[in-house]
Amino acid sequence: MRTFILGFTAAALLSAPALAQPKAGDRTMTPDQVLAELGSGVSDEELARAVAAASAFPLGTAENPIRVGGPEGGRAYMDRLRCADASRPKVGPRASAGVGAFGTIVDLYPLDCGAAAPGKRDLVIDLYHAEHEEDRAPAGFTIMPR
Numbered sequence: 001m002r003t004f005i006l007g008f009t010a011a012a013l014l015s016a017p018a019l020a021q022p023k024a025g026d027r028t029m030t031p032d033q034v035l036a037e038l039g040s041g042v043s044d045e046e047l048a049r050a051v052a053a054a055s056a057f058p059l060g061t062a063e064n065p066i067r068v069g070g071p072e073g074g075r076a077y078m079d080r081l082r083c084a085d086a087s088r089p090k091v092g093p094r095a096s097a098g099v100g101a102f103g104t105i106v107d108l109y110p111l112d113c114g115a116a117a118p119g120k121r122d123l124v125i126d127l128y129h130a131e132h133e134e135d136r137a138p139a140g141f142t143i144m145p146r
Helices: 002-019 031-038 044-054 070-080
Strands: 095-099 105-112 120-126
Touching: 070 105, 070 120
Parallel strands: none
Antiparallel strands: 095 105, 105 120
């Protein structure tokens, strides 16, 4: 069932540009506009309920992903993360982690603090939250102010 949902979601996302062909006079959307449109079908109340439900799980997991605005937001967030010894974790290659708690595709990044706590840990990030910039750090990490 999960494979079907992931395949269906991926197919829908890949075919979305074909479904929304620009017409004469239309302008091309910027990446920020695309992110804003993706969240436009969810009310503030629905998002608040989803965030409250996700908060029962550890931050940075598929059940409670780090919410950021696009790839730039993800990079900015990881640039601010620090291991227990104040060093930056080494970030491994991104992998898809399927569909997260907010109904969007999430990415998994392996982080490595070496001998410092928390050691090796996977971090799940949801890039589809243009209006949110996370200020909390997952367990074992600290986060630098913006």
